[in-house]
Amino acid sequence: MKIAAIKTTPLALAFKEPYHWAGRVDYAAAVVLVEVETDDGLVGVGESVAAFPAEGTVAALRGVAPLFVGQPVFDIERLVTKARHLGSFNHTPWQANFVLAGLEMALWDILGKAAGWPVYRLLGGAVRDEVDYFGFVQGDTTDELAEDARELARAGYGVIYLKVGRGEAADLRNTAAVREAIGDRRLRLDPNCAWSVAEAIHMIARLRRFEPDWIEQPTALMSIAALRQVKETVGVPIAADQAVFTPADVYEICRQRAADVIVLSPHEAGGLLAFGKAAAIAEAAGVPMCLHGQGVSGITDCAQHHLGLRTANLTEGNQIMHQLLVEDLIAAPDLTPDQGKLGLLERPGLGVELDRDAVRRAAELYERDERYHHS
Ligand SMILES: [Mg+2]
Known part of the structure; x- marks a missing residue:
């Protein structure tokens, strides 16, 4: 079972009420939905944590995708370690982690679905x-x-x-x-x-x-x-x-x-x-x-x-x-x-x-709402 494609969608998740913490007040969070397809038709979902604008996270996922596509879904440790050591991540190890965790999550989702068991x-x-x-x-x-x-x-x-x-x-x-x-x-x-x-x-x-x-x-x-x-x-x-x-x-x-x-x-x-x-x-x-x-x-x-x-x-x-x-x-x-x-x-x-309608609305909110991108 091999990884056939990786799809990424930047999303804005709006908070019910302003989120107060020491640093600032947030009105929404940015994530990137990661959907991984296999050559036998299974789809795994994961979520990478991003910041506004989320294009950096999308680009990073696109950058590592060639290391994953065509490879066995089971080789999670090898693939993620290789991606983490990619040159473009050398100066930003946390960024690599926040990006790759969503992709790894989707691989575990596929393994669980293939095995018929929950990930735990x-x-x-x-x-x-x-x-x-x-x-x-x-x-x-x-x-x-x-x-x-x-x-x-x-x-x-x-x-x-x-x-x-x-x-x-x-x-x-x-x-x-x-x-x-x-x-x-x-x-x-x-x-x-x-x-x-x-x-x-x-x-x-x-x-x-x-x-x-x-x-x-x-x-x-x-x-x-x-x-x-x-x-x-x-x-x-x-x-x-x-x-x-x-x-x-x-x-x-x-x-x-x-x-x-x-x-x-x-x-x-x-x-x-x-x-x-x-x-x-x-x-x-x-x-x-x-x-x-x-x-x-x-x-x-x-x-x-x-x-x-x-x-x-x-x-x-x-x-x-x-x-x-x-x-x-x-x-x-x-x-x-x-x-x-x-x-x-x-x-x-x-x-x-997934609630596909909710995903679509979050994608539209991301595209539409410039305020979040500059908060
Ligand atoms: Mg804390």
Whole structure:
């Protein structure tokens, strides 16, 4: 069974409400739908994480396509490694990972469909019957955030996740209100790299009375040293997110004992196999993994769910993102957590059924809406 063609479609995924985080406010996310066809007529779907404009991701996929077309679908490790080492990616290893993960996802979808089994079974089998997801608090004002947090707690989420890094006064006000709204449920705070080391130490000292479950990536993008300095000082659990992308980064975080937990997506790691390697390194170091989410649809949420089912050292309160969208790209399965949990997926492959009308609308939105391309 050989790869016959790779089709790419840039899409804009509009958020239901403005997505506030330390960096900025987002109104939509860019992804590229990857559809891989085989010579015997199977089609696998995947999703590459992009940024506006997504033409760079489309071009990168076009650039690696000749390495894949005509090759056996089964040779995932060999093909993806070869593509990652392609000259055009040498200066941008993360870009390669974000691009290639969508293509690799589609290959796993094909293998699952060919075998008649869900992907998690091909990746070692389930170590749990369900994966726990966090309730992602949305809103701008303190009242909006507290009300949404109350709703999420009422819906049964055991872990509630709040973006901070929006200024000291707002952070303290929002965290106090959300803590009060959710009672003794676990509360995670994510400033998304907003603070210097000194600011992080100051802010975490002020936020610790709200008993955060952990503080996620308080300091600079890619700095393991800053993360370690904060962790050694504050006495509150610290999660590494934007300081860790590849399995090699996971090794370095673990070697330096720079974080208590690692937040990672298959897009950051470079695919489902690479995520598995990263998780194995962390597992050997006694460090748990938490599934991370970029702005993605149910295609990626589904792929990540297979990883969640098969990863031994997984935390509770993993990230899921499709619920933030005006419209998901998939008609099935239903990925709405029950009490924060999603169970086994038994359809072959990733198990996703595309909603072709929704895909068409997302493609039109991408073509039409110039605002997103320059945000
Ligand atoms: Mg984060």
